Amino acid sequence: MINAVGRDIPEEIIEITGKEPFQGNLYRDDKPLTLHGPTIRPVMNNEKSKLVANIREALEKCGAHDGMTVSFHHHFREGDLIVNMVMKEIHEMGLKNIRICASSLGKAHSALVPMIEDGTITDIESSGVRGAIGEAISNGKLKGLAIMRSHGGRVRSIATGESHIDIAFIGAPTADDYGNLRGIGGKADCGVLSYAIVDGNHADYCVAITDCLVPYPNFPAHISQTKVDYVCVVDEIGIPSKIATGAAKPTTDQRKLLMAQYCTDVVVNTPWFKDGFSYQTGVGGASIASTQYLAEIMRERNIHMGFGVGGLTKAMCQLLEDGMADVMLDVQDFDLDAVRSLKNVNHHRIPAAVYANPLNKGAVVNKLDYVVLASLEVDVHFNCNVVVGSDGMITGAQGGHPDTAQGAKCAIVICPLLQGRIPAICTDVTTVTTPGESIDVVVTDYGVAVNPARQDILEALKEADCVPLKTIEELRDIAYSIVGEPDKVEFGDRVVGIIEARDGTIMDVVRQIKEV
Amino acid sequence: MKISKLAVAGTLESSDCMVTIEPAKKGIDLELDSVVIRQYGRRIREVAMETLDRLEVKNARVTIVDKGALDCTIKARIECAAARASEFEGRVSWGGTIR
Numbered sequence: 001m002i003n004a005v006g007r008d009i010p011e012e013i014i015e016i017t018g019k020e021p022f023q024g025n026l027y028r029d030d031k032p033l034t035l036h037g038p039t040i041r042p043v044m045n046n047e048k049s050k051l052v053a054n055i056r057e058a059l060e061k062c063g064a065h066d067g068m069t070v071s072f073h074h075h076f077r078e079g080d081l082i083v084n085m086v087m088k089e090i091h092e093m094g095l096k097n098i099r100i101c102a103s104s105l106g107k108a109h110s111a112l113v114p115m116i117e118d119g120t121i122t123d124i125e126s127s128g129v130r131g132a133i134g135e136a137i138s139n140g141k142l143k144g145l146a147i148m149r150s151h152g153g154r155v156r157s158i159a160t161g162e163s164h165i166d167i168a169f170i171g172a173p174t175a176d177d178y179g180n181l182r183g184i185g186g187k188a189d190c191g192v193l194s195y196a197i198v199d200g201n202h203a204d205y206c207v208a209i210t211d212c213l214v215p216y217p218n219f220p221a222h223i224s225q226t227k228v229d230y231v232c233v234v235d236e237i238g239i240p241s242k243i244a245t246g247a248a249k250p251t252t253d254q255r256k257l258l259m260a261q262y263c264t265d266v267v268v269n270t271p272w273f274k275d276g277f278s279y280q281t282g283v284g285g286a287s288i289a290s291t292q293y294l295a296e297i298m299r300e301r302n303i304h305m306g307f308g309v310g311g312l313t314k315a316m317c318q319l320l321e322d323g324m325a326d327v328m329l330d331v332q333d334f335d336l337d338a339v340r341s342l343k344n345v346n347h348h349r350i351p352a353a354v355y356a357n358p359l360n361k362g363a364v365v366n367k368l369d370y371v372v373l374a375s376l377e378v379d380v381h382f383n384c385n386v387v388v389g390s391d392g393m394i395t396g397a398q399g400g401h402p403d404t405a406q407g408a409k410c411a412i413v414i415c416p417l418l419q420g421r422i423p424a425i426c427t428d429v430t431t432v433t434t435p436g437e438s439i440d441v442v443v444t445d446y447g448v449a450v451n452p453a454r455q456d457i458l459e460a461l462k463e464a465d466c467v468p469l470k471t472i473e474e475l476r477d478i479a480y481s482i483v484g485e486p487d488k489v490e491f492g493d494r495v496v497g498i499i500e501a502r503d504g505t506i507m508d509v510v511r512q513i514k515e516v
Numbered sequence: 517m518k519i520s521k522l523a524v525a526g527t528l529e530s531s532d533c534m535v536t537i538e539p540a541k542k543g544i545d546l547e548l549d550s551v552v553i554r555q556y557g558r559r560i561r562e563v564a565m566e567t568l569d570r571l572e573v574k575n576a577r578v579t580i581v582d583k584g585a586l587d588c589t590i591k592a593r594i595e596c597a598a599a600r601a602s603e604f605e606g607r608v609s610w611g612g613t614i615r
């Protein structure tokens with residue numbers, strides 16, 4: 001069945017998953033739904049200790065079994081040790097058909113590949129996967145399906161019971177013996193535990209893993225004792241230097257600086273750039289540079305940012321520090337400066353649900369004026385692909401891309417026209433992750449294209465005459481004139497993964513890669 | 517152009533390619549390894565065969581390790597490797613006119 005972004009979703013996949021094809025951004029707006037609650041074991045006896053000696057004991061006490069779903073959060077990023085630690089134990093117990101429901105998986109988790117190959121892990125739900133796991137999935141090694149969800153989409157799927165978690169494992173930089181968890185104060189601080197909060201609220205069992213046990217009460221708790229069944233102390237939960245991999249040096253790449261300048265020009269010449277505006281941006285060199293250019297103009301014109309949100313970096317927190325932004329709302333910290341900034345009383349932690357869940361009574365992304373995003377590919381329909389490489393291999397994550405792009409009044413994608421020989425602006429993206437209806441402006445090093453659906457933005461930029469305006473087709477043609485039109489990548493028939501839209505419908509499918 | 521010895525041109529830097537040409541008994545034996553083989557493998561082979569044909573290289577073993585080079589780069593590297601691999605001497609008119 002052809003969905004609203006023109007992708008053919010096989011009937012068989014619709015049947016197996018019970019999901020509908022994507023129908024457009026506002027399909028489930030205002031439609032009633034019932035939320036799901038976990039089945040819990042109350043702790044009334046005040047003599048019960050929540051401390052367990054090791055992961056194995058925690059697994060046994062939580063009734064670990066074949067076919068269960070275990071969940072993880074990714075605040076430790078490339079420095080995460082929790083996923084491998086828990087999965088190694090599950091593997092040694094000989095359990096099979098495990099479903100992993102992670103907020104994201106990355107290069108730190110290559111140790112899972114043999115467990116995918118031997119049937120320990122058969123299903124993966126994640127924002128995305130990078131490195132060896134992505135290759136294993138694209139090569140058809142996972143028996144079940146990989147479901148790629150945005151950060152908001154993950155909260156939705158857990159809160160509605162679509163994805164039911166048997167045991168949640170929450171890595172906590174500090175914990176007390178009764179399960180009050182904090183993202184700071186320990187050896188491997190990640191600042192916030194925002195992605196894990198939904199796990200605490202909806203998983204049947206919840207196990208906290210820490211390398212820094214502190215006296216009771218570890219307050220104010222980021223995840224409460226009322227959600228946690230067991231606390232397990234281990235030697236090490238994360239590698240601090242790899243948690244803060246977002247601490248990018250200011251870029252000197254002229255191409256990125258040019259795109260940063262164009263991006264800032266777009267922001268300051270559109271109607272929402274006024275005192276109290278709201279803004280989210282990413283960790284790429286161009287995004288950080290554009291935040292710095294933006295700060296200069298904010299100073300000149302005495303314009304303050306009402307709030308900034310997202311995965312935060314030093315560049316964003318500096319605005320708060322300098323009094324140029326009133327509030328920062330934080331779901332993830334990409335560098336240690338952002339972690340330190342949490343001391344500021346106007347730097348607030350928010351759960352992923354508050355940040356981006358599409359099916360609650362309104363998430364923060366809905367209040368965004370601007371979001372600045374990146375993309376592997378953008379096509380002439382403004383559809384973006386952030387998950388599958390142009391060679392067909394799964395290699396990225398949705399993150400908050402579809403959430404913020406839909407929520408923001410002006411969603412800007414920064415994307416160099418060419419990545420080596422690969423044209424980033426193309427006729428059709430390999431796989432759609434964010435629908436073109438969410439994307440308003442595309443900034444490249446060869447010019448800026450505005451989605452024709454946004455005549456208001458186009459008029460504003462024409463009037464300001466600040467950036468070289470092109471149509472998206474013109475940008476694609478420039479790209480193809482330099483590198484040649486690429487052949488379509490050939491895939492096998494088997495569907496190995498689903499790109500789920502925010503609301504749980506199917507945006508696109510990912511097929512097994514074909515040997516060359 | 518007669519290939520009489522092994523010669524190399526190019527690098528393994530991003531957006532370049534390394535071309536090795538060596539003597540062979542009969543015909544062109546082309547081996548291609550490319551980071552963009554799924555999207556541009558066909559085109560790279562086409563460019564390589566056209567270039568060799570233009571240079572009148574009849575018998576050679578050609579290995580291309582491509583890191584995303586554009587067509588113009590691939591042509592230039594092949595011309596250079598072929599010139600180095602042959603007894604070719606004299607003035608070189610690069611870029612499409614050498615024989």
